[in-house]
Amino acid sequence: MHELSIVMGIVKIAEDETAKIKENTVAKIELEIGQLAGVELDALNFVWESAVKDSVLEHALKTIIEIPGKAICADCNREFYLNNIFDSCPNCNSNFKGIIQGKELRVKSLEVI
């Protein structure tokens, strides 16, 4: 379950950033997670509590901003939203496309006390 590694990555970022300004409690954390990023939010939420225990994130309120998938067709240039990484262009049916959004996996902000 890579969601555990992902939460551990989030903890590391939070620990590093708060250490820089010598704070040790995060009140809020905002994450941006693309719908094509390959992360199951259920699984992420499932591991969250145990993974943040004893870290600066232990009591943080977590907000997840989900970013919908969007691609641009390499054949007809149409921009379109997609739910699956394999959705084809609704205009010309091509499978050749560039993903322009939806792969994000980011810590957007931290609010420290």
Add this chain to the structure above:
Amino acid sequence: MCGTCGCGSDTNGPTILKPGEHNHSHDVLHHNHDSHTHTHEHHTHEEHTHTHNHSHDHKHKVLEIEQDILQNNQVLAARNRGYFEAKNIFTLNLVSSPGSGKTSILERTLSDLKETIPFYVIEGDQQTLNDANRIDAIKIPVIQINTGKGCHLESDIVYEAVKKLEIKNNSILMIENVGNLVCPSMFDLGESKRIVIISTTEGDDKPIKYPDMFYTSDICIINKIDLLPYLNTDIEKLKSYALQVNPKLQFFEVSATTGEGMEAWYGWLKENI
């Protein structure tokens, strides 16, 4: 232990071993995966619905971080890639579900080509030295990474293994990832090419069930074609699903058991080093 893929809460971290070495499991690296236990409550998005309306005590500070969560792995992968390029080491990351035949394909490939190409192998598994012993038996330098509860390799542990393996310039490094079609897809190891292996017994719709792995791979080896007469698998359908996910995929159809189709794969290897 998590039901999804076996990530559990055991205390053993990843270990690196060469066949023949003593098997006390020293933790080679401090790996994040470990120090945490899983609880089995199900957590949902409840945090979303909180409205935050308490009065601020003027001590809150908002840090706009905008940092990629996988950045650490990506930076280390880039370091690996630079090392490989400098030494002209062509590196392949072999990914698949458990049991598709990664080790069998390696055994056959190494036996057939070892006189002409210097190979090195990193074996990734949750437990046991079994795969490394199979490679060691054909006298190819090999090292085993046991991820413990981890379900995929990450670039930091690959870096440690690479150092220990002492790879010579102008060679091919094969990294057999942990058998798992989900988790390894997100972790770049610094490889030159990623190869997804699927066997004919797995069903033709695997590529759209696990699209991320097919999306991030360059090559798709379809193994166990010797079994086709006994199965309902439609290889053309499998390929068209895979191409739907990743139109740039290149296919090889092989049987590691009979050797059928291996020449085309060897041709690709020789062309690419």
